Amino acid sequence: MEELMRKANEQAMNNIQKARPTLIGLxxxxxxxxxxxxxxxxxxxxxxxxxxxxxxxxxxxxxxxxxxxxxxxxxxxxxxxxxxxxxxxxxxxxxxxxxxxxxxxxxxxxxxxxxxxxxxxxxxxxxxxxxxxxxxxxxxxxxxxxxxxxxxxxxxxxxxxxxxxxxxxxxxxxxxxxxxxxxxxxxxxxxxxxxxxxxxxxxxxxxxxxxxxxxxxxxxxxxxxxxxxxxxxAQKSALEPAGNIPYSTIVYTMSRNGTEFGIRVSGLGDRWFNAPAEIIDGLFFPGFTLEDANPDIGDSVICETSGIGGFAMATAPAIVQFVGGTPQDAINYTTMMYEITEEENDAYKMPTMNFRGTPTGINITKVIETQILPIINTGIAHKDPGVGQVGAGLVRPPMKCFEDAFEAFVDKMTSEGIIK
Amino acid sequence: MNRIDRLFSQDLKVINIGLESFSKDLKKQEVSVVQLDWKPRAGGNAKLSSLLDRLKSNK
CATH class of the missing domain: 3.90.1710.10 (Enterococcus faecalis V583 domain)
Incomplete structure (x- = not known):
């Protein structure tokens, strides 16, 4: 089983690393x-x-x-x-x-x-x-x-x-x-x-x-x-070929609709694993507070899924003025993300990390093993329609998405007779 | 002086593994301490840990 997973994840990562997103038109x-x-x-x-x-x-x-x-x-x-x-x-x-x-x-x-x-x-x-x-x-x-x-x-x-x-x-x-x-x-x-x-x-x-x-x-x-x-x-087009690879435990989609956070895992096909979206811890524009915040929303977490965004915070120390924290926190977040990812990015290199590639390719087994959740940089929407943005901050996905996906993966491997 | 007495006559060198509050208590007492951020596998969740074992076992 370990060999099957290793090869499948190698294939998924190869597809992500080789991707060449190009703007060709409007x-x-x-x-x-x-x-x-x-x-x-x-x-x-x-x-x-x-x-x-x-x-x-x-x-x-x-x-x-x-x-x-x-x-x-x-x-x-x-x-x-x-x-x-x-x-x-x-x-x-x-x-x-x-x-x-x-x-x-x-x-x-x-x-x-x-x-x-x-x-x-x-x-x-x-x-x-x-x-x-x-x-x-x-x-x-x-x-x-x-x-x-x-x-x-x-x-x-x-x-x-x-x-x-x-x-x-x-x-x-x-x-x-x-x-x-x-x-x-x-x-x-x-x-x-x-x-x-x-x-x-x-x-x-x-x-x-x-x-x-x-x-x-x-x-x-x-x-x-x-x-x-x-x-x-660009990141969506890079991640899509990493989806639907049998036995791969790499996450190829993370996304939120403001009600639920959902993930999709390569070896589990198009199935979503959802849980209630979290409230974002961040800095609010004048006149707004946590009470005004809607839970996490948007497809922009495709950035973190492919190794940039919160995963590359170390390279963007100035962002802490927008989302909260210190430049050292930004370095710590990036460093921590290596614990749950498969590879260092071949293209996205960070000067502040001695040109180390960004942590890329979230592996659900590593998330389960370490209990470290992906870190996401994001904007905060007002909970009521018609108001708009009220702040920005940091958030993590619900652990339930990863636990459910992991259990489903083990069940699938069991039903296919690959593990006991 | 036997070894255990020698140990207690030296400065403490502490590495705290896991719960950070223990290291904070030592810091308050001005004892130098290195905090190691550690959690048990799968956060100590026995069910998830056994599923990890199953994935790593071959039929």
């Missing part, structure tokens, strides 16, 4: 994302029914229905969402990921990322900025107006610029940002800056008005998290 969800229809909404985390959705996810769905013109106001949107007419599903089931509520609808522009080594794709919407935005459950008129501007101005300008530029090697870019003080999940300052450097000369060369070009550059510049929506599909 498109509209209806044209490129598998399974997207007019009355379909994809969301972050494991599947969840409308009645059980958290405040921010419900808020984002209300906003998504208004944005699509399927509802005129909150009341109509709530009625439609609960009517059974709208098909809800996890982004993860459709080669996609979404930060926080992670809502993706029919008309939304998306980044198209291709893993050039394995040929699989991943999609993600464009980042709206911080504060009162759809992904934190806000759906007021200004939120919808911004989404429309993204569809009508930001998207065509970036699409045209990328066509002039050509594909962008995201693995190499993420490797650079990890050496520039970003951990790629909650700090994306370097990534956003590098992306602007790539895009700016080609935005200038497009045929759009100077006003539109300036607005696009200002929008990217004003939002330090703009690059997050590229690290996420």
């Amino acid at each position: 498109g509209v969800a209806k044209d490129v994302v598998p399974g997207m229809e007019k009355k379909t909404i994809f969301h972050a985390g494991p599947p969840v029914k409308w009645e059980k959705m958290s405040g921010p996810l419900k808020g984002a769905i209300i906003g998504g229905l208004i944005y699509e013109g399927l509802a005129n106001n909150e009341e109509e949107a709530v009625q439609l969402a609960g009517s059974g007419e709208i098909k809800f599903d996890s982004c993860h089931h459709h080669d996609s990921v979404g930060p926080m509520a992670g809502v993706m609808t029919y008309s939304m522009p998306v980044w198209i990322v291709k893993n050039e080594v394995f040929g699989n794709y991943a999609y993600c919407t464009l980042n709206e900025g911080l504060g009162k935005v759809l992904r934190y459950g806000a759906y007021s008129e200004d939120v919808i107006i911004r989404l429309k501007w993204m569809e009508n101005v930001l998207y065509p300008v970036l699409k045209a610029a990328l066509e002039l530029h050509g594909p962008i090697d995201l693995k190499s870019m993420i490797a650079q940002v990890v050496q520039m003080g970003d951990e790629g999940h909650n700090r994306n300052k370097a990534g956003t800056s590098l992306l602007i450097r790539e895009f700016a000369p080609y935005i200038v060369l497009t045929d759009f008005s100077n006003e539109d070009k300036a607005e696009v550059l200002k929008f990217m510049h004003s939002n330090d998290h703009f690059f997050l929506n590229l690290t996420m599909p």
Whole structure:
């Protein structure tokens, strides 16, 4: 059994290490994302029914229905969402990921990322900025107006610029940002800056008005998290080929919908192991407290699943001012993550750790053996729809997800006659 | 002086394994102590520990 697991995990890790996520274009969800229809909404985390959705996810769905013109106001949107007419599903089931509520609808522009080594794709919407935005459950008129501007101005300008530029090697870019003080999940300052450097000369060369070009550059510049929506599909595309490898105990998905945290383990196929999402310990924006916080939400934990984010905190000491703690804590978190991971990343090297590769590939047997849970850097959404982000901090998944997955793995091996 | 008496006449060199509160008590008494963060396998959960054993055994 040990030999079977060792070989399977070696295969899973090889697939992760060899991955070559590349930004190849932009498109509209209806044209490129598998399974997207007019009355379909994809969301972050494991599947969840409308009645059980958290405040921010419900808020984002209300906003998504208004944005699509399927509802005129909150009341109509709530009625439609609960009517059974709208098909809800996890982004993860459709080669996609979404930060926080992670809502993706029919008309939304998306980044198209291709893993050039394995040929699989991943999609993600464009980042709206911080504060009162759809992904934190806000759906007021200004939120919808911004989404429309993204569809009508930001998207065509970036699409045209990328066509002039050509594909962008995201693995190499993420490797650079990890050496520039970003951990790629909650700090994306370097990534956003590098992306602007790539895009700016080609935005200038497009045929759009100077006003539109300036607005696009200002929008990217004003939002330090703009690059997050590229690290996420990059990591999704890198992890997908590590899934569904028999006998592998490597986690290839971690995700939350604001109600539950879910994981998927390579050797256990597409099955989710869920448990109630935890409350985040962090720093709150002025005027907000722990009482306002929604439990953990978003697909952005795909970053930690692939060895960046909280796992690479040592390389982003400045982030402690955003999530709490000290630079030494950041080093300690990264060091601890080597205890539960399979390998050091070949590409993502941290100067503060003497250029050691980030801890990559969570192994459920190591989590069970050591009882050390993955550390996650994340934003905090208000628990009520329509409010937005209220802080940022650190959180861990529920141990139950790992215990249940581990027991299921042992049961599977027993039923297959591999162990007694 | 026999060995045990010799031991007690020396400065204490303490490594505390596991529960951190023991090392904190010593620190309060100004005894230098190295804290080793250790937990029993599977946090002492007998069921999980036996499942780990089963995975590591060959049929």
